[in-house]
Amino acid sequence: MISSNLSAVFYLISGILFILALRGLSSPDTSRQGNYFGIAGMTIAIIVTFLSIGNFSSSFLYVLILLILGGSIGAFIAFKIPMTAMPELVAGFHSLVGLAAVFVAIAAFLNPEVFNLGVSGNIKLASLIEMCIGAAVGAITFSGSIIAFLKLRGIMSGAPITFSGQHYLNLILGLGIFVMIFYLCKTQSENIFWTLIAVSFLIGILLIIPIGGADMPVVISMLNSYSGWAAAGIGFTLENTALIITGALVGSSGAILSYIMCKAMNRSFFSVILGGFGADNSHSDTNEKKDQKPVKSGNAEDAAFLMKNASSVIIVPGYGMAVAQAQHALREMVDKLKKNDIKVTYAIHPVAGRMPGHMNVLLAEANVPYDEVFELEDINNDFANSDVAFVIGANDVTNPVAKTDPKSPIFGMPVLDVEKCKSVLFVKRSLSPGYAGIDNELFYRDNTLMLFADAKKMTEDIVKNLD
């Protein structure tokens, strides 16, 4: 058994290692080392906890068995999961952190003696509040992530689910949480504690159901943030530095990602959270203007011809590429183009896909070197000097209406200037509008050639025609 002062020092060290783990992600070169720091930090925290408890009876054995059991499940998932399923995996993992926080809070509530929080029925006031916050945020994270998971997995429709009075209901339930915490502190009643958790589960569900598919990057980041705050709440209860530091890191990380995602959509955080984007602008006049405008459409042969005669091509991937799993075919196409001395780069919009960095991971999976992949601000000026823009599975993020029409719901959102290219190839299944429910003006431009097909099939056909 080691002294609590010594173990506190070790918890601090593991907290610092976690900071270094995040620091490593500032560049792909240092990122793998960063991940090892993270693993080291976790190992230290777990070993120190065992040593400070000093209980190596049969229950220690059970703990080890459960660790190995959970670990093997985790490892199995980590190796088996396809990269396209990363958003739902992350959502699923968030739900586990949330539920673990709830369980730890329950354990602390039922048996406060082992955590030095006072005795059952008379828990220290501060600890009780911290515990309740940890449990409530954890429960919201859990049920919210489950809904996000179901939506991303396609088990539940990605369409926003709204009903009248929804916001008021959320408001009342949210206030209810505070009232319950207040009464719990006064009465220490177990029933209030259980109700508190149940209501938090409900809030999590209600919070996520009105949010539509393309807003998922914000939702996942937000749940990431919540899982951090839940951990921090528990950290305060347990008076554990490692948990407090980690909770703060994860909480602010998720909050920053949410901010970046909202900024990239030019929407306020609250408008995303309040949800129902598609429903909000059903009266928008852009929808009604969908008369028969001429559209130029072509086939794989035309596309191959255009690209073969180009000297530079910029690829704009979007969620459609992920759905069609077209990244490997795309990479094959790019290889062929490069053999013909054509300069190829990739342009990624921050909200392309269903989670932050989604497209980058898919391209990395297809062995695209990361120094050919550029973010919006770094590449947007290059479109004017490029011959072909190849838009595959993206839509709203290329819509020039965001720059020209103040009435459009996406006005002000930063978009990729694909229309400045000499010609634009647009791989899409149909002319249907994207998530924002608005027509893309780009479809009807003279320099746009629509390629109506599944992204993967079309790309494969182009590859054949490039020979």
Add this chain to the structure above:
Amino acid sequence: MEIDPFIFRLSIFILSIFVGYYVVWSVTPSLHTPLMSVTNAISSVIIVGAIIAALATTSEVGFSSSSIFGYLAIILAAVNIFGGFLVTQRMLQMYKKKKDKK
């Protein structure tokens, strides 16, 4: 007058938020997905609380209702720790530089 230890923990918490703020802004956008999976893995350090709940029981039998919640939380957190770090590692392995220009 003595300072409440809570204030010290609060200080650590707030300073860590600032550290997190600056560190995360320096993360390159192309690594935002690994960032999410690794933050997910490290937030599972909550397993510390689960282990305490499971092992630090006062009774000899070791199976109180609170320890059962501890055991359950250990499984959940373990899935996350191993799954989170390994999937991050798998992703990071894929980020490579251009080898050579042909």
